Structure formats: structure tokens, C-alpha cells
Amino acid sequence: MTKPRVLVSDKLSETAVQIFSDRGIDVDFKPDLGKDKDALLAAIGDYDGLAIRSATKVTEKLIGAADRLKVIGRAGIGVDNVDIPAASRRGIIVMNTPFGNSITTAEHAISLMLAVARQIPAADTSTRAGKWEKSKFMGTEITGKRLGVIGCGNIGSIVATRAIGLKMHVLAFDPFLSDERARDLGVEKVELDELFTRSDFITLHTPLTDKTRNIIDAGAIAKMRDGVRIINCARGGLVSEADLAEALKSGKVAGAGIDVFETEPATENPLFDIPNVVCTPHLGASTAEAQENVALQVAEQMSDYLLRGAVSNAINMPSITAEEAPVLKPFVKLAEVLGSFVGQVAESAILEVEILYDGMTANLNTKALTSATLAGLIRPQVADVNMVSAPIMVKERGVIVSEVKRDKSGVFDGYIKLTVKSANQTRSVAGTVFADGKPRFIQIKGINLDAEIGRNMVYTTNNDAPGIIGILGTTFGSNGVNIANFQLGRNRPGGDAIALLYVDDPVPEHVLNKVREFPEILSAKPLVFDV
Numbered sequence: 334m335t336k337p338r339v340l341v342s343d344k345l346s347e348t349a350v351q352i353f354s355d356r357g358i359d360v361d362f363k364p365d366l367g368k369d370k371d372a373l374l375a376a377i378g379d380y381d382g383l384a385i386r387s388a389t390k391v392t393e394k395l396i397g398a399a400d401r402l403k404v405i406g407r408a409g410i411g412v413d414n415v416d417i418p419a420a421s422r423r424g425i426i427v428m429n430t431p432f433g434n435s436i437t438t439a440e441h442a443i444s445l446m447l448a449v450a451r452q453i454p455a456a457d458t459s460t461r462a463g464k465w466e467k468s469k470f471m472g473t474e475i476t477g478k479r480l481g482v483i484g485c486g487n488i489g490s491i492v493a494t495r496a497i498g499l500k501m502h503v504l505a506f507d508p509f510l511s512d513e514r515a516r517d518l519g520v521e522k523v524e525l526d527e528l529f530t531r532s533d534f535i536t537l538h539t540p541l542t543d544k545t546r547n548i549i550d551a552g553a554i555a556k557m558r559d560g561v562r563i564i565n566c567a568r569g570g571l572v573s574e575a576d577l578a579e580a581l582k583s584g585k586v587a588g589a590g591i592d593v594f595e596t597e598p599a600t601e602n603p604l605f606d607i608p609n610v611v612c613t614p615h616l617g618a619s620t621a622e623a624q625e626n627v628a629l630q631v632a633e634q635m636s637d638y639l640l641r642g643a644v645s646n647a648i649n650m651p652s653i654t655a656e657e658a659p660v661l662k663p664f665v666k667l668a669e670v671l672g673s674f675v676g677q678v679a680e681s682a683i684l685e686v687e688i689l690y691d692g693m694t695a696n697l698n699t700k701a702l703t704s705a706t707l708a709g710l711i712r713p714q715v716a717d718v719n720m721v722s723a724p725i726m727v728k729e730r731g732v733i734v735s736e737v738k739r740d741k742s743g744v745f746d747g748y749i750k751l752t753v754k755s756a757n758q759t760r761s762v763a764g765t766v767f768a769d770g771k772p773r774f775i776q777i778k779g780i781n782l783d784a785e786i787g788r789n790m791v792y793t794t795n796n797d798a799p800g801i802i803g804i805l806g807t808t809f810g811s812n813g814v815n816i817a818n819f820q821l822g823r824n825r826p827g828g829d830a831i832a833l834l835y836v837d838d839p840v841p842e843h844v845l846n847k848v849r850e851f852p853e854i855l856s857a858k859p860l861v862f863d864v
């Protein structure tokens with residue numbers, strides 16, 4: 334295996350570089366490259382992995398030039414700077430480090446809240462200027478005040494518990510916050526409008542999505558208490574800067590603590606000229622501790638993926654642990670082969686896919702196996718597809734996918750059965766992995782068999798009549814096609830029958846046509862499997 338190559342294009346701790354090198358990965362540490370779009374575009378084609386923070390914008394254009402890229406690792410939480418659908422379509426895994434900087438960011442939100450409440454930056458500047466303006470900087474106490482937390486996930490809940498420690502009453506709005514979790518945290522769960530109308534301070538901790546963009550705008554501010562203070566340590570774009578600036582000028586909003594901006598780096602901004610606004614340059618995650626955490630974690634995760642196929646904290650792919658990866662590998666192969674079989678024989682548009690996990694296969698990572706099945710299924714139509722891109726591509730095509738799990742029901746410890754409904758037919762194929770670690774077909778069209786899977790195969794459907802073995806054996810043999818393995822099956826004597834032949838080399842079309850001339854042979858298809 335050639336050594337994977339990783340580019341670090343943002344200011345990550347050098348711990349990341351050390352870890353990549355120690356794990357045997359070639360690493361280029363170019364912390365300023367992320368800011369230079371053109372240089373990054375020119376360089377990206379040489380790398381298998383890209384490690385970033387928020388300064389590198391991973392656009393569709395960049396992904397289009399990333400011919401070798403397999404993984405993007407975000408040393409941090411927010412991945413709104415990565416075009417995830419574009420990465421998924423190209424089969425590139427996007428992973429983040431969901432906990433490494435959350436305490437640090439929560440602490441920054443609390444710091445900004447206190448700094449705004451007591452106008453510490455302005456008081457500092459004034460004092461250093463020799464003004465001693467004691468009465469100008471009258472503050473507000475936070476004890477007993479209501480803090481509204483919008484988004485009560487990792488960071489929001491840390492902020493909430495810290496604020497409770499500071500004797501604040503916390504109101505939380507988060508559509509995914511359960512009553513039980515709210516009780517455990519000691520917060521009052523409320524709807525957004527109630528949070529707006531009752532809070533003295535409001536802090537934002539949601540990701541930036543189409544739903545959360547401008548969650549605080551003029552309309553939201555109008556519902557708030559006069560003199561409310563707003564803290565944004567999550568993402569610029571959650572708060573309309575123009576509307577906030579107006580509300581600060583009118584006095585409706587008494588102060589704001591802003592770490593993140595609609596456009597970053599923010600060198601000019603409508604908020605900069607307004608007093609009672611405390612600004613920091615996206616420092617939420619910037620502590621030595623957090624930066625060590627996220628650098629270490631992202632480098633370990635990316636190395637595990639590039640070297641061992643383990644997937645953790647991926648946004649666009651189910652997790653696969655390093656221990657699980659080798660166990661799962663033959664079943665991933667089996668799943669791909671099952672999908673590939675149907676994908677190669679299907680003649681009309683696929684409408685529905687059902688994957689049945691029987692016995693021990695139901696206890697494996699079926700999400701990953703389903704992704705592999707889908708990749709095999711659509712690879713005959715879209716060559717450049719893998720476990721990351723297959724689910725999104727299948728979804729884009731409107732195909733309904735379902736998974737069924739059940740206890741062991743037959744002679745095998747477990748097997749996978751794929752049933753695919755297309756416009757004019759329903760097809761099914763089942764397989765398992767034998768003790769030798771190799772996948773086998775055990776059923777096709779409901780007909781039992783035990784077929785070894787080779788790279789080149791021929792699949793025929795035929796009438797159950799005498800002489801089929803002779804027809805296939807003689808026609809192939811007289812045309813120089815060597816058969817490695819031959820499997821026959823039928824649903825009942827004289828009924829539907831199939832044959833599956835594992836051949837040494839691809840069978841030329843003119844030889845298949847000769848086979849097709851026999852009236853007993855209903856169809857003959859060449860198949861290729863990546864085994």
C-alpha cells in the first residue's frame with residue numbers, strides 16, 4: 334500500500350502533524366494554504382486527506398479538483414465551511430471532533446456574557462486612557478436573571494449548567510431536547526417565542542443551517558424584553574447583523590457579545606462602531622487545551638480511516654470501529670456483491686430495495702452493510718460510487734430503501750438477502766460468508782444453490798430440461814472458455830432453473846450469443862465482480 338498523504342491547510346496544533354507522521358502518513362503542514370483558494374485548488378489533487386478548521390472553505394469546486402481525496406477532517410465542530418453533499422457525491426468522508434472544543438467554547442460564551450454585562454472591554458480601554466469613568470460603566474448583575482439558550486446540545490448544555498452555577502435561571506429551546514434531559518440539566522424547556530419574551534440574556538448554540546439562519550432578526554428582536562443582551566458564539570448568520578445593529582442603536586438590545594460573523598475574517602462590520610458590543614475574532618475554540626484535543630482527535634480519526642478503514646464521527650457515513658473493520662470487511666464485500674449482482678441483471682429503473690439481515694448479520698453494523706449493498710447496486714450505472722456516496726445517490730433517485738433484521742432462521746449462522754423491485758420485476762439474491770472469509774451466493778430468485786463468487790461469471794435462466802450442462806459446457810469449451818465452477822438450481826423439477834458459472838476470463842459476446850440460440854436458454858448474462 335502506498336503511503337497516504339494528508340494536507341493540513343489550517344492552523345492546527347502541530348500535535349496533528351506528529352500523529353500523522355507517527356502513524357506512517359506523509360503530511361504537509363501548510364497552515365495558511367486554506368486562506369489561499371487558488372493555491373489550495375492547485376495543490377489538493379495530491380492528497381488523500383485534508384485536515385482543516387474554519388478558515389479553509391471546502392467548496393464544490395475544490396472537491397471537483399480533489400481526485401484522490403478520501404477524507405476531510407474538521408478539527409472542531411461546525412462543518413458549515415464544507416460542501417457536504419458535494420463531498421458525499423464524490424465518496425469523500427467528512428468527519429469532525431464533536432466534543433474536543435465544547436467546554437472551551439461554552440466558557441467563551443459565559444466570558445462574553447459577563448464581559449457584556451459589565452462592559453469590561455470598554456471600561457478597560459477607558460481606564461488605560463486615564464479617564465476613571467466609574468459612573469459611565471454601570472453594569473447589570475446576572476444572579477437571578479433569565480438566560481435563554483437556543484440550541485441545547487453539547488455546548489448549549491454546558492453553558493446552561495455553568496449559568497445555573499452562576500445562579501441564573503435557564504430557559505432552553507431545542508426541538509430535540511427531551512423533558513427528561515431538561516430536568517436533568519435543571520433548565521426550563523420552552524418554545525422559541527417564550528424564550529424571546531422572557532429572557533434577559535440570550536445565547537445561541539445551534540449549527541448554521543437553512544432553518545437556523547437569521548433565527549434572530551428584527552421580528553425576533555421585537556418580541557424580546559427591552560434591554561435584552563445577546564451572545565453569539567455559534568455562527569455568524571444565526572443573527573442578522575444589520576437588524577441587531579439597529580436594535581442596539583435604538584436601545585432595544587442593551588448589549589451583544591459576538592464571536593462569529595456573517596463574513597469572516599470580519600475586518601469591517603456594522604457592529605464594530607456600536608458601544609456595548611464586545612467582539613472577538615472567532616475565538617470560541619481557541620484555548621491550548623481545546624486545540625490539543627481537536628488536533629489529536631482529528632489526526633487519529635483520519636489515520637484510522639486511511640490506514641484501517643475505521644470510521645468515527647463522520648457526518649456522511651455510519652461509524653465503523655477499528656476493531657469492527659476487519660470483522661465487517663468480508664460482509665461488506667458480500668453486501669457489495671449482492672448489490673452488484675442485481676445491479677448488473679436489472680433492466681429497468683429500481684424503485685424499492687429491501688435488505689434482510691438474518692441471524693448473526695443482524696448484529697453487525699447493518700447501516701454500513703446497507704451502504705455497501707447500495708454501492709454495489711448502482712455501480713453498474715454510476716461507476717464512481719462508494720459507501721459514502723451510494724445512499725445519497727439512491728435517495729436522489731427516489732428509491733425507497735428498507736432494512737429488516739431477524740433471528741437465525743435457516744442452516745446458516747446468518748445471511749443477507751437483497752430484494753429489489755424495479756418497474757417490471759422483483760429480483761432477489763441471498764448470500765453469506767463462509768469460514769474461509771469468502772462470500773457465496775446461497776439463493777437466487779428463491780432457488781437455493783451454493784456458488785463461489787469469481788471475478789467473471791455467467792448467469793443463465795433456463796427451462797429445467799435435460800442437457801443444459803452439456804449446452805453450456807460444450808459451447809464454452811469449444812470456444813476456449815474455461816469453467817472454474819458450475820452451479821445449477823431449480824425451483825421444482827421441470828420448473829424455472831438457473832445456472833451460475835464462474836469462468837476464468839470474460840466470455841466474448843459472440844459466445845454468449847451462441848448459448849442464447851438454444852431454446853432452453855431463456856437468458857445469459859455476463860457478470861463481473863470486484864472480488
Ligand SMILES: NC(=O)C1=CN([C@@H]2O[C@H](COP(=O)(O)OP(=O)(O)OC[C@H]3O[C@@H](n4cnc5c(N)ncnc54)[C@H](O)[C@@H]3O)[C@@H](O)[C@H]2O)C=CC1
Pocket residue numbers: 409410411412431434435438483484485486487488489506507508509510538539540541544545566567568592593615616617618619
Ligand atoms: N465559536 C466557536 O469557535 C465555535 C462554534 N461552534 C458552533 O457551535 C455549534 C453548536 O455546537 P454543539 O453544541 O457542539 O452542537 P450540537 O450538535 O451538540 O448541538 C446543537 C443543538 O442545536 C439544536 N438545534 C438544531 N436546530 C435548532 C433550531 N432550529 N432551534 C434550536 N435548536 C436547534 C440541535 O438539536 C442540537 O441539540 C456548532 O454547530 C458550531 O457552529 C462550535 C465550536 C466552536
Ligand SMILES: O=C(O)C(=O)COP(=O)(O)O
Pocket residue numbers: 386387388408409410411412434615616617618619
Ligand atoms: O469548532 C467549531 O465549530 C469552531 O467554530 C471552531 O472554529 P476554529 O477551529 O477555531 O476555526
